[in-house]
Amino acid sequence: xxxxxxxxxxxxxxxxxxxxxxxxxxxxxxxxxxxxxxxxxxxxxxxxxxxxxxxxxxxxxxxxxxxxxxxxxxxxxxxxxxxxxxxxxxxxxxxxxxxxxxxxxxxxxxx
Amino acid sequence: xxxxxxxxxxxxxxxxxxxxxxxxxxxxxxxxxxxxxxxxxxxxxxxxxxxxxxxxxxxxxxxxxxxxxxxxxxxxxxxxxxxxxxxxxxxxxxxxxxxxxxxxxxxxxxxx
Numbered sequence: 001x002x003x004x005x006x007x008x009x010x011x012x013x014x015x016x017x018x019x020x021x022x023x024x025x026x027x028x029x030x031x032x033x034x035x036x037x038x039x040x041x042x043x044x045x046x047x048x049x050x051x052x053x054x055x056x057x058x059x060x061x062x063x064x065x066x067x068x069x070x071x072x073x074x075x076x077x078x079x080x081x082x083x084x085x086x087x088x089x090x091x092x093x094x095x096x097x098x099x100x101x102x103x104x105x106x107x108x109x110x111x
Numbered sequence: 112x113x114x115x116x117x118x119x120x121x122x123x124x125x126x127x128x129x130x131x132x133x134x135x136x137x138x139x140x141x142x143x144x145x146x147x148x149x150x151x152x153x154x155x156x157x158x159x160x161x162x163x164x165x166x167x168x169x170x171x172x173x174x175x176x177x178x179x180x181x182x183x184x185x186x187x188x189x190x191x192x193x194x195x196x197x198x199x200x201x202x203x204x205x206x207x208x209x210x211x212x213x214x215x216x217x218x219x220x221x222x223x
Binding site for chain 1: 115140142144146152153154155156159161166167169199201203205206207208209210211212213214215216217219
C-alpha cells in the first residue's frame with residue numbers, strides 16, 4: 001500500500017479556501033486517492049476520492065497532479081465546522097481493500 | 112437510512128475482562144471492517160469481514176476476534192483486556208463492489 005505524507009497542522013481563515021496538500025509518490029496506477037475527515041472523537045467522514053482526473057462534489061474539490069504523485073483537497077469556503085483532522089489515503093478502489101491511515105492534517109479554521 | 116450504527120457508545124471494563132462491540136452496516140453494504148484508534152493517532156485496521164468470514168487482518172493479536180452474521184452485522188470481541196486496549200473502536204461498512212467506506216461513530220472503550 002502506498003504511503004502518504006501530510007503536514008501535521010494548518011490554519012485557515014473562515015470564508016477563505018482551505019488547500020490541504022498530500023504527497024503519495026509511490027502510488028500505483030490502479031490506486032485511488034481518498035480523503036476523509038474526523039471531527040473530534042467522531043467517526044471519519046468520507047469527503048471525496050479520485051483516480052487521476054480532478055473531482056468535485058458538494059463538500060470539496062480534489063486536484064491530482066498529472067504524475068499522480070501528489071494531490072490537494074480544496075474546501076472552497078471554510079467554516080468553523082470544517083475544523084477537523086483530514087486524512088489522505090491511497091488504496092485500491094474496491095470496497096474490500098483496507099484503509100491505512102496516517103496521522104493526517106489538523107486543520108483549524110479561525111474566525 | 113441510519114448509516115453505520117455501533118453499540119454501545121461508551122464502555123468501561125476491568126483489565127482481564129472480555130468485551131463485545133457491535134456494528135450494523137449501512138443499508139446495501141455487505142463488508143464490515145474494524146479499526147482501533149488510540150488517542151492522538153489515526154485509525155489502525157484490525158480486520159475485515161464479508162460473506163461471514165474474516166478476509167483480511169491487521170497486526171493485532173488473537174485476543175481480537177470477530178464475527179459477521181447473515182444480515183451483515185458484525186461483532187468485535189476482545190479477550191483478556193489490557194490497559195493498552197483503551198481506544199475508540201470504529202466500524203466501517205462498504206460494498207464489495209463499491210468504493211468508499213462509511214464509518215460509524217465508534218465505541219469508546221476504557222480499560223481500568
